[in-house]
């Protein structure tokens with residue numbers, strides 16, 4: 001079956017008027033008649049009932065019309081898809097994450113992504129991971145690495161990459177805070193605390209303190225977890241950070257994890273993107289590369 005004949009047939013099935021279809025499809029009336037006859041031979045039955053004044057579809061014609069529309073739609077879609085296969089994706093993708101995430105979660109995804117799409121430019125912004133979800137929602141970044149919020153905004157897609165415990169840390173060496181840590185139970189009301197200024201870690205810690213009726217002695221509020229490790233290592237106080245931040249900190253061996261009960265709820269760290277932007281080829285390509293990891 002010739003696709004061109006099918007196209008002529010579909011037009012005629014709508015117009016039910018030979019001269020109009022011949023005109024609209026820029027063929028002579030005899031070419032149109034031959035095309036329809038040919039299709040009728042191929043399907044083995046009449047597609048139209050014609051008399052001198054009217055043209056009507058037969059039930060077989062009706063079926064062929066339905067089939068033909070799907071076929072042509074699929075064909076168009078396939079052609080569109082194939083035309084872009086092999087074309088290298090180009091453009092710029094903005095990714096936002098913490099410095100820590102750029103050490104341990106991003107290289108694996110980014111490495112595979114770069115190998116596949118070398119033409120794409122990645123613009124990486126690092127900062128407080130508490131801002132990652134907002135950066136993505138406000139279109140300041142296409143992708144972000146964040147701890148999964150307790151209530152994930154409906155507009156966001158999230159893939160988990162790693163579970164990361166959220167822990168209290170204290171300086172290893174003797175420091176002014178040591179005296180508040182000598183008893184089995186730290187003196188929570190005196191102990192200087194170094195916390196994130198915002199975000200999930202802060203929320204979980206505030207909740208933990210509240211549940212135990214502790215009014216904390218807040219020493220510093222810090223943007224980004226990396227600096228919390230540094231301040232704790234210097235002996236300024238006790239902090240709360242995701243464990244991965246200690247593992248990748250140059251000061252990591254100068255702090256120790258405090259066993260607390262109940263433990264803080266761990267982070268589910270992953271990649272987020274706006275659902276509505278997943279149709280964009282670059283974003284989709286990154287997303288698929290990230291997903292293949294799991």
Ligand SMILES: CC(=O)[C@](C)(O)C(=O)O
Nearest residue numbers: 098100101129146147242
């Ligand atoms: C949320 C996140 O990206 C990390 C790895 O936990 C962090 O940097 O704090």
